[in-house]
Amino acid sequence: MKLRITPLNFATTFFIVVAAYIWIYGAKIAGRPLENWSGTIGWIFLLFAAVVFFLDLIFRNFFAELKKLWIIELCFIALVVIIFLMVK
Numbered sequence: 891m892k893l894r895i896t897p898l899n900f901a902t903t904f905f906i907v908v909a910a911y912i913w914i915y916g917a918k919i920a921g922r923p924l925e926n927w928s929g930t931i932g933w934i935f936l937l938f939a940a941v942v943f944f945l946d947l948i949f950r951n952f953f954a955e956l957k958k959l960w961i962i963e964l965c966f967i968a969l970v971v972i973i974f975l976m977v978k
Contacts, residue, residue: 894950894956894959896946896949896950896956896959896960896963897960897963897964897967898942898943898945898946898949898963898966898967899946901942901967902939902942902943902946905935905936905938905939905942906935906936906939908935909932909933909935909936909939910932912928912931912932912935913928913929913932916928917931917932945966946963949962949963949966
């Protein structure tokens with residue numbers, strides 16, 4: 891099995907690190923701690939990590955060439971960010 895590093899691997903790692911950080915230090919929004927919601931927010935970030943990991947597996951099956959895989963995954967991340975900013 892070849893180890894291929896892709897942008898969605900970085901996103902999965904980011905979500906796992908954020909979930910661990912929230913569980914350790916708690917969640918704070920605008921300086922106000924959210925003691926009751928820290929576990930829920932941590933689980934949500936773990937769910938995001940699982941979804942992104944699954945999408946990475948799907949993209950790896952469709953695009954065998956590493957260069958195309960990077961381009962597709964970067965375009966997917968950009969699309970998600972644009973949609974997020976439009977909804978926000």
